Amino acid sequence: MTVQPFPLVEVSGAPRQRGQSYGEQAKARIAGSVDLYAGNLDRLGYGKADIDRFTATFAPTLKAWAPDLVDEMEGIAEGAGLDFSSIMLVNARTEVLQLARREKGIADDEPDGCTGAVVMPEETRDGELIHGQNWDWKAECAETSIVLRILRDEGPDVLTFTEAGGLARSGFNSAGIGITANYLESDRDYRELGIPLPFIRRKALEAKHFALALRVVAVTPKSGSNNMMLSTAEGYAVDLECAPDEAFALHPHNGMIVHANHWQSAVALSKLRETGLGEVPDSLYRDARVRKILEARRGDVTTDDLKASLFDDFATPFCVCRPPLRKEGGNLSATVAMIVMNTAQGVMEIAPLPAVNRTFTRYDLVMDRTAADKAA
Template sequence: MNAPVPQPFPFVAVSGTPFERGQQYGKAVPDRVKRSIGLYAGTLDELGLTADEKARLIGQFAREISAFGQHYLDEMRGIADGAGVALDDIILVNARTEIVAEARRLKNRPEAEDDAVDGCTGAIILPERSATGRLIHGQNWDWRAECAETAIVLRVSREDGPDFMTFVEAGGLARCGMNAAGIAITANYLESERDYKQSGIPLVLIRRKVLEQRHYAMALRIVAATPKACSNNMMVSTAEGWGIDFECAPDEVFPLYPDNGLIVHANHWLSPVALAKLKDVGLLGDSFYRDKRVAQLLGGGKISPDDLKAAFFDDFATPFAVCRPVLPNSAGDLSATVAMIIMDPVAGSMDVAPLPAHCRDFTRYSLKDAPVTLARAAE
């Protein structure tokens, strides 16, 4: 199958009350919002959920989201209004990991697990290893190739906290990103035998709440203390020059700290404490070398943002590489490295390339300025 023609991700800037922000968001990219909905509503249809089952399941998550923060539900309501879609569909996009997993459980369909895993290879480079003297935080996001046509970069101006910017699937409240307080977050897939045995806050909302924090300590507390339904890896850094990787089980977190000024993580558990206490049931063969490849390519000297981009472009063992081209998975869907995201929290900028295995064109998005097209990354 041919790869989609990569286009820069749309930039959406919003302000005002949560509902007003959501409404502006939905009006700006209604087609992308509808495509996001279609991806996950289609999965529920394939699993055979009835309309009543879908409504009950989404209603359960709506109540949990409202309890976590009513303004999140208000913002989702605004997105729905602006895009001309149902609120339930926006809730689905924001809790898609948890809702789809619960739907599989309800229909006793574990074999329907999607192998276009929400993967990623992430890295944090501390200032002492950075050629710019500033912290660098980035990731490759591996997921459904169609998301190259659903994702956006969203900038939110707030009166009740720091402004923030997030790379996110249209209709979602956050994925990875940074805020004006210099706090940045990326996340990648992990799995354990503890998953989906308790209720928890959708991962999207946890990441969003991190981006709302003024203080790094509070951002770390959100990651560590918020109950989750499933495992996930969250890397949280600060422009002040520090980063921590949290391997999160639903009920426990296992921090990993920088080694020689660097953290690199893929999609398998690394913490010795975690490995002694739980079972990794989501092993991806390529995960075992992706993090090592990136660390090796970065070397032992000073690292620039271009060096991190070059490491993230690594095509060793392609198609199952750090930078994955578009390819069909076993279900016949398309998977790929959807985007490469490189953040400079001090500068408040984010360089993003769509489908980087097929495109080396980056757009720089900013917390303050309009997007600009960068020179093509070297082959």
């Protein structure tokens, strides 16, 4: 697999116009994203009619909840020369794959991993908040992901790393609000269908204020559990461990938040049952490894220190920075990308497949706190 920097796609204008431009610029990578997940479903015995069936279950709710994002996805489909259900598949792939497996009684053998961290300004050398994560998922996504810069007329501009065709994954906006996310699982999952996760992350990144971004993540109903870490360049962060119908807040300890793929909130664990550790037992030490490295640098943490913690290879291959590993079910898993952000400076650095490549590419966004008031 060739390691290349993730291409930058810049879009502007109205939602449908943005989508068309996105689809045209990232056409090949979007097709790769669709083929990857359609192939996963094919191996489970599902065809195109099933993709249409699964994705259609989300359409009415999404049209009511975020009609602008539906317009943008329709534009992406047009620009990429694909049908709408293919773009929905990319943006609801976690939920669709889970529904498909549950329909056939097949266990999930490829959870979307990740280890994330935020370091508060009081613990960094430059007095600026640092936020980053490793995204552990299908190694093939190193060739089907992009960085998307969205210049918006109706609110803050957005810079996000995402799978091609996706609305958002990790990133920040010009108001200084950042987000990363990690897999979680509980016994409350998939009792009902909620809003797919990329839509929630995108809406959080469109928020004009940190409190409004937190509200989007905390109160929006979800199909399954997920952990989302939100930060603000003003100097604070909150981690929200989300069950489908409830969110549990974790605040910085010793000037940082570190999270992997198991529940940490004592309140959450008193109310629900952790069901994901069978697939990610390494989560129990990954966050501790990152925290240990960062705490040794308290008061002097730099982005290089955060990178060093995320490069940790203790207990490889089940480690913080995971090399490509073929799992029993055939899935090729890896740390697909390391993303490190300084939102005060408007900088995101990303290394594809960091276990085998330590070259970062820098992506920038013009930061303007007053940009948050463009639509006020």
